[in-house]
Amino acid sequence: MFSFCTDPSTLPQWQWFACYLTTATHFAFYRSFLMVMLLLAITAPLALAMGMAGAMALRSRIWPLQWLGKGYVNIVRGVPDIVFFLFVPIALGQGIEWVFHHIQCPDWDQPIRQGNDFIVCREAKVPGVNAPAWVRSAYAFSMAVVAFSLVFGAFAANTLYGAMQAVPKAQVETAEAYGMSRTQAFRRVVMPQMWVYAIPGLSNIWQILIKATPLLFLLGLQDAVYWARELGGQKTSLYSYPHPDWRVWYFLVLLCFYLFLTWASEHAFGRLNARLSRGQATAAGERMRKAAA
């Protein structure tokens, strides 16, 4: 990085650290924080969409749809999350390969499950046999996104359904008395008001989502936990930057990163809640109205 970094062993303290903290592997470590942010940025809207779909299904008057919604929410919420995070990527990966296998190699005669092996033909491998490394990690990453959205979609569905029910019934009835259809009443009356009831639950789910991101490590991705272990471990003099076991410091950085993330989002949600309470028929909304008057 810097011009004086050519021979680290001769450097004074601060320059040594300047060089040490700007090595290529350290930049991979910093990038992994961005990966966490990226995962959050992709998963949150997806989970919200899944949650919305789930909540709509729960509200639906068509019973197969309602059962589907109930099944989804209850199964995902009833099984420990970690089981889910480890199960979904493997099961989904095997499922995709199984489908490709049947499409691309219809004349394959050996069974797919041979004892303890899961064998599909060469063309059906996902990602492909010669896929570059970044495709592999992108594939693993998207698996993680799917697993996270599935689990958090179920949590969100439950919260959103509760929020929809919490909008005062009288208002919906008034809307219907004005001749609005069920869909219209939902779009014009329930939808704009439900968020104030949903925000506390959603903010809770968001905090849990943040704290679930280190589990990426379990899916074999090179995330912040991976790099903290890798970089923090003791380095002998064979390395250009020898140091004792510094894992505790690396994990301290991670700890602070997550604390900052949860602290910042707590504040953001507080502001959002205040904004949404304006003009609502709730205690907080009433207090705002009185303060303004």
Added chain:
Amino acid sequence: MRTCAQSFEGYILRPLGREYGETLLPRNLDITLCDQVFLIAGGLIWNVYFAGLAIAIGFFLAVGVAVAKFSENPLFRVPASAFVFVFRGSPLFIQFFFFYAAFVLLPRSGIDIPLGFVTLTVNTSALTTAQVGGLIVLVLNTTAYSAELFFGALRSIPKGDLEAADAYGMYGLTKFRRVVFPSMLRLAWPSYTNEAIFLTHSTTLVFLSAFPARQQVGEAFYYARYFVDQTFNPFVAYPIVAGYFVLLTLAIIGLFGLMGRHLNRHLPKERRVRYRFRPQYIR
């Protein structure tokens, strides 16, 4: 191939150590369904150990921290709030890594703490084992989460109860023991039941991360992962472990439900605080 009885004998107590069953775990094609059922069941011993001890110790610490956080004196309030913030605001997964890394750095030989007339030697090598070090992390974590629950309950104790206590001339510890503490416990009990459930579920993280499973001694989920690694088939071991956890959860709900009934016994039916299952696993 082993019969079911053989796998029961060989593996049900294997999670306690090599001396209590087969030395080696079943491998590859040698794995039978009974092996998976019994070895994973045996692993539950450790889940119960971690959850039981962490809840039992964490309960008392949490009451203390909650009272400190509720206190008007910033000398108590600020450290208690900071403690709760740190442990609730960061992932348990990272906490395990952090504390393991910290425990490893302690000198192997133990630390002497002179207490004037006697010197206490802390056995630091025990801290790097999951059974002690992991338990400490779990205790600290559940203390923070429960303290927040108890703090919320302290804030919502009915004003009338406190005024009645004052009118009887109670103050200090007597008032706390007879009025504040029982009310707080009663109000917090439903959410505390959920906390106990989540803590039990998060015992699956102990061997998942930093703390090593020496001699392949681990909890139920550790063995489930072992089987999935060996068979590359997630459709057997994971449902088994999920089933066991459902049973464990039901047992906790039953046990805590009895206590909840006891705490609410003086109230008419419609004023009792009801329990609702709200799963929220990750912490």
